[in-house]
Amino acid sequence: MWSIVRYRTFSEQAKPLNDWQKILSQALNSTATLSKHLKTPQSEIDPSPQFPLRLPIPMLDRIQSTHANDPVLRQFLPTQQEQQDSVGFVHDPLEEARFSPLNGLLHKYPGRALIIMTSVCAVHCRYCFRRHYPYAEQVPDSQQWAKLLDHIRQDTSINEIILSGGDPLSLGDDKLRQRCLSLSTIPQIKTLRIHSRLPVIIPERITPALLQWMEPFPLPIVLVTHINHPNEINPAVIEAMHLLQKAGVHLLNQSVLLKQVNDNTSTLKSLSERLFSAHILPYYLHQLDTVSGTAHFSVDDQRARTLIDELRACLPGYLVPKLVRETPGDLAKMPV
16 A cells, blocks of 8 residues: 555545645635745735736745745745746747647647646746646546547547646546546557646645556556755655656656756755656756746846756766757757
């Protein structure tokens, strides 16, 4: 039987509402409440952000400063800087509407297709490239899901499915299992990839029910976590990742290079080492997608290349992520 994050028994976990769902439902969504919890000065917070605040309470333990320059808090704190217009920063920087043949499906790259599983995220990252995405129109309902499966089945060039959103792990265990199993019946699909922040934000999401269908799943599962700073990784996260690894899930990480969060060599070095201690391999370091409201996070390309060069000098090669940028129309994410 699977051990559980914080070492609870299966019977303790078996409640009408799973712990992770309760934590998710109680996430902070008011800037006034966040300020009260952290004693962050009101002058550092946008009281009426266009992109809503969402921050689960357990993340407060990983914030070490009450001010907006804390590298964890900075990722989630709405500020007035988001209201500033910047040249080249637009609503849909990746032009995703161009690559959506039907609701919920993005087909950008050869061999891979991405499914928008849900609009729900555990946390609202202020640099999110889908902060303006039309989720209400795009998340597939049950009828659209059947059409989506038929489309994938007929396109034999697709051999990997990427689950995204929102956060696919915000779906309940039963619905997620059923949809993943339906994808596994398509003959040409060889790999299932899940992009998620939930095991980091709320490690309790790694439930026995999730692990019990993942371990015997007929396709290899790759879980790509989104971790930008070593302070995000605590013992509960490490335990959750260990459980996923025991279930045979391959663990990778994608980070975004963010000004005043991780744009220095010591932080990125510590992040790679901390990821490896959690059984996660550094995979990509993304240059920021130029979505409107995020210019204050931008790091110039020359600085980014210098950081990678410095990481190569102090880390083994397998701990140095690839520095990449996504550009609409390219056949893959390209090196910077």
